[in-house]
Amino acid sequence: MEVWEALIGPLGFAVNSLRRRGFHSYLAFLGLTLTVATTTFLLLLGQDLATRLGIDSSMRSTFGISWLIFAYLVLALALISIVGLLSSSYLVSSMINQRMRDIGVIKAAGALPRRLLSYVTFEAFVVIFSSCLVGALSALLIYASWSWPSISLFRQVGPIPNAGATVLIVVPLTSFLLCYVVASVRVRRIVGSSSVNAISRQLSNLDLKSLGKPLRIKRLGSAFNLATRNVSRDRGFNRTILSVGICIFLSMVVLSGALVSADTSASYVVRAMPPHILIVANSNIYNQYVSLGTSFSRTAPVLSIDYVKESYIISPQNASTFRAIPGVETVDTRLITVSSITGYVKAHFASNQDTGENINTQMIPEVDTGSTQALIVGINATSPIGDWYTSDGFLQSVDSQYTMIAGDSLIGNIVQMPLNLSQISAFGFRYDVKSALVDPLNAGRVLYAPIQTVQRNLGVTGYNVLLLKVNNDPAVLSAVSQLASSFGLVVGSQDPILNSNLAFLNSTWSYIFLIPILSLALTCGILLSYLTTNFSRRFNDYVVLKVLGANVWYRLKLLLWESWGVLAISMLIAVPVAWAVSIFFLVPDPSVSVSDLELSTVVSSSALTTVSLGSAAIYSRKLGFMTVKDLKA
């Protein structure tokens, strides 16, 4: 007799019980360990990515785009946490349910409920504790052995000491506590229920309410009809559909959210810098404009120049000759300069209600929010080339001369919310802030003002940059180039600036796409756990069918219908909700393409279908080796 078998007490009971269950104990441990490890690893990876991207993009990008990326990361990690915790508790609940009959037998044999409770709870504690511990260590090992140096982002930023220490402690600990509470509640309920119900394993697993009205579709065959009865009569059917559905929903939101957020961030940039736009300016100003435009995607500093040097100025007459060229649709005349600005929050009254009905009104004095160098763009409000994503609209011709629109990187520091209380001091005057916009120009440290305001303050009557929207006729480009050349100006396309910025965004999102892919893998693991648990539970029935003469196709079809059926119902609920959330709630003014949603649906359903078909095929093959001798007594 081995030592464990001789032990009487919770530890001896737990060890003996786990050893006796063998394969099923291993499956429970493995499923829980994988879930904890994957969740912890994903959160470690997400936090690391957020930190590194934050460091990497602190000198470039814009506040709006960074906010979009980090908001997505926070949302994705929150959803992954929910998926991880939900699946952990589901696995623990399934594990305890498998012990229902044993608990009933021991109780019926006369064990004291309190002692039984402590024994079974301790057994669950052993599995949960060891799974969480091994899961956390596995996550740390995978995270540490990840080939960071091979990824440019990690080479650029270098090691971050202590990154993820909190995640490494909090995630396994939370999983452990939640699983333990779920196990305790479940065990308490089983111990408190009737021994007769607990002993009958079949009755405990079946929903008697669904008897007598089975779904039968003759054209789909006997295997389909049997599968529907197997699945629909499972007592845990609704809970399973809910759990699997929620996991699919969350992982699809993470996946489609990444696609929608990536497209939306790209659309913000494209809207601010539309393609196929010509830039006409003096060569020095042109180069400076390119530097300002690409400061979103490059860390190189923008050199300071005199923007209003006489040779850089394009007279209104010259500008209007460009308008006269056939094929030129719009001319956006701009006068840009870099100037020191100071932000203020205007003096205002603030009201607050105390615990009674008294309303206290308080005078808040003006606050100086600081000074910085910003690009000021004088622009003609009637013909801007750009359709920026703004909070309250762009400049209109009716707006006051003392109105400005603030770039997103100024928001939260120089320009405070709400915008109607914010003011900017530039050129010795105060300007109200009408709206905020996302703009890659000068990495979002930009202010748009009416062109007359900038001209008056700089004492200039012309412009230093023209943006031209032309048709696709090469002759137009040639005419523009000739005319520009005659004025000593150069012509260039805005496309290289746009492409550089989009490439930077693509590169950033390519790192982040690891998160939804691994999140989908986590959901696949959860589905696999569910399927293997259920196939194992019904395995004896399948062996009976084989013995009675169900051939390999019938068995395979039965398993496929069962596994794919649950998946299909879960997806039928989860996918439309995930689409709706992705379209309406994830990001402001989203750029949603049907192909994004289709892609996320196709990728998710393909991965999950592969898991369901694969597990059905594996169990069907395993069934092929079974004989009468394998039937349970």
Add this chain to the structure above:
Amino acid sequence: MDPQDEEIEVRAPGIAVDFVGVSKEYLVSGKPIKALTSISINVKEGEIAAIVGPSGAGKTTVLNLIAGLEKPSEGDVKVLGLDLAVSNEHSLSAFRSANIGFIFQSYNLVSTLTAEENVELMMELAGWSDSGRNERLTAELISMVGLTDRSKHLPAQLSGGEQQRVAIARAMANDPALILADEPTGNLDLKTGLEIVKLLLRLKGEKGKTLVVTTHDDRIFEMADVIYRLENGSLGSVDRPVRVRS
């Protein structure tokens, strides 16, 4: 065509089960273990054959071989005229679902199906697609085993005897020529066991079925036409019921 719909028509007048020099060897942890050593069995149509012997003697292996669930290591196995050793998995499944009925010691009803659904399932496995006819036949079989008022119950809601009666109805569902029963009264009390024995006798008497039964039940010995005694995988003796009774 669905392979499940294939139905093998077997014409074997006279002999239902014919084992000639059959041996069966298993590999356990890489070592060969002999389950059966050169046994010969001959069961005629309409007979009841009892196979007896201690645990591990090879009784269930004989049933597996008759059902085509396993293939012999040596020797010839012919069941209802079909040489099972040369048949493929598809043919064997179709053969089983069309020609063999099973009764197990532990009943082994499909746990998610009601009594009548368990019976009807066997007809579907045999490729009988006329659902109206299947329902009518199911009702007849359920009535035959005296469970009409329990037909909508799940196996877990039935007693052991009731489950075994459903299993007998199921074994009859595909109108098989041969019924294999593995310790059919092993899990039942004396009185319930007797009801099952009577039902088995009816299968032989009224329906003309051939039965191969592994058993320790004296009442089954008494109704058997031939008794094969297995010891350590070898055939110890072949007895006729006349000698048993005497």
